[in-house]
Amino acid sequence: MLSIKHLCKSYVPGKPVLADIDLEITERGITAIIGPSGTGKSTLVRCINRLVEPTSGTIEFEGQDLVRLPRSELRGARRHIGMVFQEYNLVERLTVMENLLSGRLGYVSAWRAWRRKFSAEDIARAFELLDVVGLSGFSNQRADSLSGGQRQRVGIARAVMQQPSVLLADEPTSSLDPKTSVEIMQLLADIARQRGIPVLINMHDVELAKRFADRIVGMAGGRIVFDGPPPQLTDDTLRTIYGGQGWLQ
Amino acid sequence: MSTAAAPNDPFRANWWARGAWLLLALYVVYASSQMDASWERVSAGLHNTAHFLGRMFPPNFSRWELLVKGLQESLEIAVLASALGILLALPIGLCSARNLMPAWVSWPARLLIVSARSFHPVIVAIVFVKAVGFGALAGILALTVASIGFIGKLFAEAIEEISLKQVEAVRATGAPFMSVIAFGVLPQVFTRFIGFCTYQLDSNLRNSTMVGIVGAGGIGGTLFAAFQRFDYDYVCAILISIIVLIMIGEVFATYVRAIFIDGVSFADMLHRRLSSLKPRRDRLVEDD
Numbered sequence: 097m098l099s100i101k102h103l104c105k106s107y108v109p110g111k112p113v114l115a116d117i118d119l120e121i122t123e124r125g126i127t128a129i130i131g132p133s134g135t136g137k138s139t140l141v142r143c144i145n146r147l148v149e150p151t152s153g154t155i156e157f158e159g160q161d162l163v164r165l166p167r168s169e170l171r172g173a174r175r176h177i178g179m180v181f182q183e184y185n186l187v188e189r190l191t192v193m194e195n196l197l198s199g200r201l202g203y204v205s206a207w208r209a210w211r212r213k214f215s216a217e218d219i220a221r222a223f224e225l226l227d228v229v230g231l232s233g234f235s236n237q238r239a240d241s242l243s244g245g246q247r248q249r250v251g252i253a254r255a256v257m258q259q260p261s262v263l264l265a266d267e268p269t270s271s272l273d274p275k276t277s278v279e280i281m282q283l284l285a286d287i288a289r290q291r292g293i294p295v296l297i298n299m300h301d302v303e304l305a306k307r308f309a310d311r312i313v314g315m316a317g318g319r320i321v322f323d324g325p326p327p328q329l330t331d332d333t334l335r336t337i338y339g340g341q342g343w344l345q
Numbered sequence: 346m347s348t349a350a351a352p353n354d355p356f357r358a359n360w361w362a363r364g365a366w367l368l369l370a371l372y373v374v375y376a377s378s379q380m381d382a383s384w385e386r387v388s389a390g391l392h393n394t395a396h397f398l399g400r401m402f403p404p405n406f407s408r409w410e411l412l413v414k415g416l417q418e419s420l421e422i423a424v425l426a427s428a429l430g431i432l433l434a435l436p437i438g439l440c441s442a443r444n445l446m447p448a449w450v451s452w453p454a455r456l457l458i459v460s461a462r463s464f465h466p467v468i469v470a471i472v473f474v475k476a477v478g479f480g481a482l483a484g485i486l487a488l489t490v491a492s493i494g495f496i497g498k499l500f501a502e503a504i505e506e507i508s509l510k511q512v513e514a515v516r517a518t519g520a521p522f523m524s525v526i527a528f529g530v531l532p533q534v535f536t537r538f539i540g541f542c543t544y545q546l547d548s549n550l551r552n553s554t555m556v557g558i559v560g561a562g563g564i565g566g567t568l569f570a571a572f573q574r575f576d577y578d579y580v581c582a583i584l585i586s587i588i589v590l591i592m593i594g595e596v597f598a599t600y601v602r603a604i605f606i607d608g609v610s611f612a613d614m615l616h617r618r619l620s621s622l623k624p625r626r627d628r629l630v631e632d633d
Contacts, residue, residue: 173519176519177519185510189532202519205521
C-alpha cells in the first residue's frame, strides 16, 4: 500500500531530520508514530504527500514513486491521500459544507469549483459524512464559528470526502482537550475500520496511542527505534524513545 | 568621549540621528528662503480670499442643466473606471503576491503596479487626452490605471498576509491551482477586497471631478471654465454639488461594506436607521 524506503530529509544540509526511514504500511487500522518533539514525526507524515519535499529515498504508493512524481501527477496522487491537521486548517471564512466539498476539488474542474458546481453525489456524500461525524445541521455555519472538536470533525470529514486510500493525520488531537481527543481518536478508528483504509497518525500522547493504535512506530533522533503492536511497548522501549525515566513515574 | 565609550550607557548619543535632524532643519531654512514666502503676501492673500468668498454667495444654480450633465459624466467615469480597474487589478494583484507566485511572475506584475502608481491621475489623464482626444474616455482610462495601481498593490499585500495553513490543506486534497485560489485564497481576502473596492470607488469619484480640468471629461471642465470666467457664484454651486455627490458616494460605500463585510442585510440596516431616529430615553441611565 504505502512503502517508504531510505527516506531522508534535511532542511539544512548536513543536519538530517529524517535519517534513512524504512516503513511499510500495509495493514488496515491505525498506525501511531510516537516520539519526542522535533524528532521528525511531522516531517515524515508531510513527506508522504510532499507538503514537505523529501531529500532522498522512495515512497511507493499505488505503484508510483511519490518522491519522483512531477507536480502535475502529484496532484493526482494527492487525491487519494487524505490529510488531517493539528490546527484543523479549515478555510475559516467558508461554510462547513464548502470545507467538506473542498475535499472533492481534485476531482472537479477549476471552472466548476469557482461556480460551486459540485455533483449531486458529492453533496449527498457530504451530508452523509456530516451525519457520521456528528455535525448534521451545521452545513451552513461558517467554520470560524465552530469549537476545536467540531473543527477537527470537519477536518476529518473533508479528508474522507476525498475517498482516500490512506489517511494521514498530523497530531490531530494536540490542540484538543482530553475528552475531545478520545472522541476524535475514536472517530478516526471507526473510519479506519469501516472504510478499510490504513490511518497513519503522528501523536504526542502515548496512552492515547496505546489505546487506539493497532501498531506503534517509535521515533527518536530521526530514526525508527521501535515498531510493533502496543503490548510490546514497554517502559524500556519508551526510555529508548524519549530518553530519561523520571517522567515515567 | 569618555561617556560615548562607556559600555553600559543605555542612552548613548546617536550622532548619526543628530546629524540628520540638523540637516533637516538647515534644509527647511534654505527652502523657505527660496520660496519667497512672506507675511505681506499672506495678508494680501487673506484679503483676496475674503473678496472671493464674498462673490461666491449666494451660489448660482441657474445653469443647472450643464451642472447635472457634468456630474452625470463624472459619475459614469468613476463607475466605469472602478469596474474596469477592479477587473484588471484582480489577476495582476494575484500574480504579484510573492507567497503564491514564483519570482518571474511576481516581478513583472509588481513592476506594472508600481508604474501604475507612480503618476498622479491628472498626469496620466494628460497623456490619455493626447492619445485618445478630449472627453470622458481619457478620464476613464486614466482612473482605470490609478485603480489598478491602488487595488493591485493592496490586494497583493492582503494575499501575502493570508494563513498558508488553510491553503496547504486545500492543496493537500490534490486541487488544481485555480481551485486552490478559489477555495483557499480568495475566501481569506474577499472582505478586504470589497473594502479596497469601495475605497477606490470613493477615490475615483473624487478624482473624476478633477480630470476634467485637463480635458478628460466630467464636471471638472465646467468648474475650470467657471473659474476662468470669474463666475464665482456658479463655482460655488458646482462645489456644493460635488460635495453632495461625494457624500452620497460615501454613504453608498458604507452600505456596501456593511452588507459584504459585516454580513448585515439591507432590511436590518433600514431597521437600525429607523430605530435610531426614535428618541431614546434610556440613554441617560446608560451613561450613568
